[in-house]
Amino acid sequence: MMAGIVGWGAHMPRYRVKVEEIARVWGASAEAYKKGLDVQEKSVPAPDTDSVTLSVTAARRALKRAGIRGADIGACYVGSESHPYAVKPSGTIVAEALGATPECRCADFEFACKAGTEGMAVALGLVDAGMVRYALGIGADTSQGAPGDALEYTASAGAAAYIMGKEGVVAECEHTYSYMTDTADFWRREHQYYPQHAGRFTGEPAYFKHVTGCATGIMKKSGTKPADFAFCVFHQPNGKFPATVAKQLGFKPEQWKQGLLCPLLGNTYSGSSPMGLSAILDVAEPGDRILHVSYGSGSGSDGFIYRCTDRIREVQGLAPKTRDILEGERFYLSYGEYVKFRGKIIMNERGA
Amino acid sequence: MxxxxxxxxxxxxxxxxxxxxxxxxxxxxxxxxxxxxxxxxxxxxxxxxxxxxxxxxxxxxxxxxxxxxxxxxxxxxxxxxxxxxxxxxxxxxxxxxxxxxxxxxxxxxxxxxxxxxxGGEATFALGTAADGEYEGYHGATFPGLYAMIAKAHMARYGTTHEMLAQVAVKNHANGMLNPMAQYRSEITVQQVLNSVMIAEPLHILDCSPIxxxxxxxxxxxxxxxxxxxxxxxxKIAGVGHATDTIQLAQRPDPTWLESTALAAEAAFKMAGVSRKDIDLYEVHDCFTIAELAVIEALGLVDKGKSGEATLKGRTARTGDIPVNVSGGLKSKGHPVGATGAVQIVELTRQLRGEAGERQIAKARRALAQNMGGSGGSAVVHILEVA
Amino acid sequence: MPSANYTREIPQRYRLEASRCVKCGQVHYPPRLICPGCRSRQFETVALPSGGKVVTYTIISVGPSDFAAEVPYALGIVELEGGVRLMAQIVDVPPEKVSIGMPVTLEFRKLYEEGKAGIICYGHKAVPA
Known part of the structure; x- marks a missing residue:
């Protein structure tokens, strides 16, 4: 049997801040941002939520769909640019919470917004190589944008977890591909709190070049064309870029709309395209083929072609569906509450 | 002995x-x-x-x-x-x-x-009387634990905010007559209910002070x-001492203070007296709900009837079961390690007839109940004129 | 040094591991060395279910220093399926909407941080089921 996804799960905070609320504080035009970025609101992590907690809940949902125990997982990879510790793995915490320890491979991944799909690719590779029976790849972030910066309107929080295996596969991975160069479009130096980006340079020479390169590369390698896919999902730094790239590649709205979460979710960085994929798997039919292309600044794109099996119908209802969570109960924050939640207020140290 | x-x-x-x-x-x-x-x-x-x-x-x-x-x-x-x-x-x-x-x-x-x-460090220090790993770890405070007892009592017995507040009003009124009391000021039910919330349903005036x-x-x-x-x-006629789980979650009924009930039973047995023989009580009113739950556990009123008894004035200085004539922890203050000792000081003064304006006439026998944590320990003493 | 203490509690905190008395079947959380019911000293490790209901609760407006930024927060006793009770914050719901008997499920969350440079303390909180 071909290796593939045996279980998936997603999670995001219930808190949201609207574009209008951020724009109000910075004297910006909400309409311009909403139109320019195609984003209405974004998820905000509460102080009790970080990439690890989002990962654990997403992974527990993936375990439910996979119908396996935590102890069956032989590798645990969390991809994030907001690992709670600078030194000390996120993956060990996640693996402990799932009961995957101690017989488990683990290291954290970091590659801007591509870290999650790299974790998924390595998980697939280990399974394919027969090194482990099941492997977990997670993309999770509680991403930061500098106050007042365009990134602040989209940087959000969420996670998606994928258990890869060869038994009980719900979506076989038919092909993988990766397209990577060294491109300085977005970065954060050590000890700097917020990332820097290169403005319009992040578009054409960065996002579009790599996503398009990866998508055309994997379709060429696999001999497929857009019409062969029921769905496609691309990295979503905003709502506009993935829609534009989909159109340019020749995909129709019914192929990309299901996976486009950014307008209501924001950009969950490493969680972005993996969460979009989860929303597709929630509704996909057996036989459906899915194209998944991520993007991480710095820069690179991972491509995957999945084909759903008959088993997918049996597991879709075993855990909460991504769009149900996304459109479920939400609590809207004022900008003041949002900056408190994000720890952007300078506080007295204890003892003061 | x-x-x-x-x-x-x-x-x-x-x-x-x-x-x-x-x-x-x-x-x-x-x-x-x-x-x-x-x-x-x-x-x-x-x-x-x-x-x-x-x-x-x-x-x-x-x-x-x-x-x-x-x-x-x-x-x-x-x-x-x-x-x-x-x-x-x-x-x-x-x-x-x-x-x-x-x-x-x-x-x-x-x-x-x-x-x-x-204040934050004091809250932490007091919190060490709870289960640090399984209550404190989750953000529990002492007002919070007693608030959970109060919430359960209200849901189960229909106890009201006013009944809780009346405990504070009564004890402040008593404290007015005690020269050593930290807070010698009269308060009203409305003042208690309007005071700042600490842990719902307990306001700051439901809490004993630092x-x-x-x-x-x-x-x-x-x-x-x-x-x-x-x-x-x-004479120290009766002594009772008992413990319970310090985790509130592990007690079958959060409104019931079993350690106090057991300590009281032992003290009454040792003294060979019953509740009708006791002229006054000093009890551990670290929070208003604590006094209500304690007088139920001591068997002074039926389960769930403490609020009603308090509203009717039965536990007032002039009532048939005077409770906390000294002003209690609420008005007198609650230096936590000293509270159990000062209860004995107060009752000795009462039994000697030295309690001044707050003297209970012809007091012959009295009971002190002192409690640790949210009821994880309790000590009861029965004193009598020798 | 909190890290040894923290690491020791991981099975209970992260995986809700409890001990079931092999003699009388009672489940204890946290695990015990002797069953208070039947005095047996033999146990098997079981994981608690995540679903339950609120037994009682409060809304804390004045919290300990580590939780000061989170007030007001709801804290309650949750009775899990099977009867084990534990204390947990109740989140993802406005505190004033919490009620006794409310169905909840336990979710992995950060409880607090040991200051800016110390370890991050994780565990479970209850969210509306």
Whole structure:
């Protein structure tokens, strides 16, 4: 049997801040941002939520769909640019919470917004190589944008977890591909709190070049064309870029709309395209083929072609569906509450 | 066992924020008052009840420190700790030493110096009386734990915010007549309900305050007391002590204080008396709900009827079961390690007829109930005119 | 040094591991060395279910220093399926909407941080089921 996804799960905070609320504080035009970025609101992590907690809940949902125990997982990879510790793995915490320890491979991944799909690719590779029976790849972030910066309107929080295996596969991975160069479009130096980006340079020479390169590369390698896919999902730094790239590649709205979460979710960085994929798997039919292309600044794109099996119908209802969570109960924050939640207020140290 | 009497009592002139006095100053002042009251020239031993001097002031090893500064260097001295029941436990420990015949003149005292730390640190220190790993870890505070008891009591028995508030109103009214009380001010139900919320449904005026204070009593064999004491000896007729899970979650009924019920049962049995024989009660009203739950556990009212009894005035100074005539922890203040000891001080003064304006006429027998944590420990003493 | 203490509690905190008495079947959380019911000293490790209901609760407005930024927060006793009770914060719901009997499920969350440079303390909180 071909290796593939045996279980998936997603999670995001219930808190949201609207574009209008951020724009109000910075004297910006909400309409311009909403139109320019195609984003209405974004998820905000509460102080009790970080990439690890989002990962654990997403992974527990993936375990439910996979119908396996935590102890069956032989590798645990969390991809994030907001690992709670600078030194000390996120993956060990996640693996402990799932009961995957101690017989488990683990290291954290970091590659801007591509870290999650790299974790998924390595998980697939280990399974394919027969090194482990099941492997977990997670993309999770509680991403930061500098106050007042365009990134602040989209940087959000969420996670998606994928258990890869060869038994009980719900979506076989038919092909993988990766397209990577060294491109300085977005970065954060050590000890700097917020990332820097290169403005319009992040578009054409960065996002579009790599996503398009990866998508055309994997379709060429696999001999497929857009019409062969029921769905496609691309990295979503905003709502506009993935829609534009989909159109340019020749995909129709019914192929990309299901996976486009950014307008209501924001950009969950490493969680972005993996969460979009989860929303597709929630509704996909057996036989459906899915194209998944991520993007991480710095820069690179991972491509995957999945084909759903008959088993997918049996597991879709075993855990909460991504769009149900996304459109479920939400609590809207004022900008003041949002900056408190994000720890952007300078506080007295204890003892003061 | 020998019969044991109280021959001396003492406390600081007034409890509260004693900025000018240190931990040792506070204790020695109260202990000297007790020694003077007893008219003894030496001690054979000493028990100091203190909950958390280590966190509040950075000082442990209190037994030796206090015996030295009390001018009693070299006597056997012991510190006992049972959270807010430390003072009561010190009295019980001293009682056993005298009753057993091991030593004759023993001081039992309690002390807490709580104002040398910030409010947040005090909250943390008090929180150590809960299960640190499974309550404190989740953000539990003491007001929070008692608030959960209150919420369950309200849901189960229809107890109201007004009933809770009435406990505070009554105890403040009593405290008006007690010169040592930290808060000598009358309050109304409306003031309690309008005061700032600490842990819903408990407002700040439902909570006992942060207090510096100490209290001490001197015990000796009753036979000796009759010879050496110039005052009316008061006999410790009954002693009860029990424990329970310190985790509130592990009790089958969060509204029921089993440790208090068991300690009371033991004390009544030992004293050979029943509730109708008791003229007044000092109980552990660290929060208004605590007094309600305690008077139910003591069997003074039926389960769920404490709020109604309080509203009717039954527990007032003029009621048929006077509770916390001293003002209780609520008005008098709650230096946690000292509270159990000062209850015995107050009841001894009442039984001697020395309680001034708040004197309960013809008081012959009284009960003190002191509690640790959210009910994880309880000590009950029954005192009577010898 | 909190890290040894923290690491020791991981099975209970992260995986809700409890001990079931092999003699009388009672489940204890946290695990015990002797069964208070039947005095047996033999146990097997079981994971608690995540679903339950609120037994009682409060809304804390004045919290300990580590939780000061989170007030007001709801804290309650949750009875899990099977009867084990534990204390947990109740989140993802406005505190004033919490009620006794409310169905909840336990979710992995950060409880607090040991200051800015210390370890991050994780565990479970209850969220509306």
């Amino acid at each position: 020998r019969d044991v009497a109280i021959i001396g009592v003492g406390a600081n002139p007034r409890w509260g924020e004693l900025w000018g006095q240190s931990l040792r100053d506070i204790f020695v002042e109260a202990a000297l008052a007790a020694i003077d009251d007893a008219g003894v020239d030496h001690l054979d031993g000493m028990y100091v009840g203190c909950m958390s001097s280590g966190i509040f002031t950075g000082q442990e090893h209190l037994a030796s420190l206090m015996s030295d500064y009390l001018g009693q260097k070299h006597i056997p001295a012991t510190r006992v700790e049972s959270a807010c029941a430390s003072g009561g436990l010190a009295v019980k420990s001293a009682f056993l030493e005298v009753a057993s015949g091991y030593r004759d003149i023993i001081l039992a005292g309690g002390v807490e110096k709580m104002t040398d730390v910030s 207090t510096d204070g100490a209290a001490a009593v001197i015990l000796c064999p009753l036979d000796m007391a009759k010879k050496i004491s110039k005052k009316q000896p008061v």
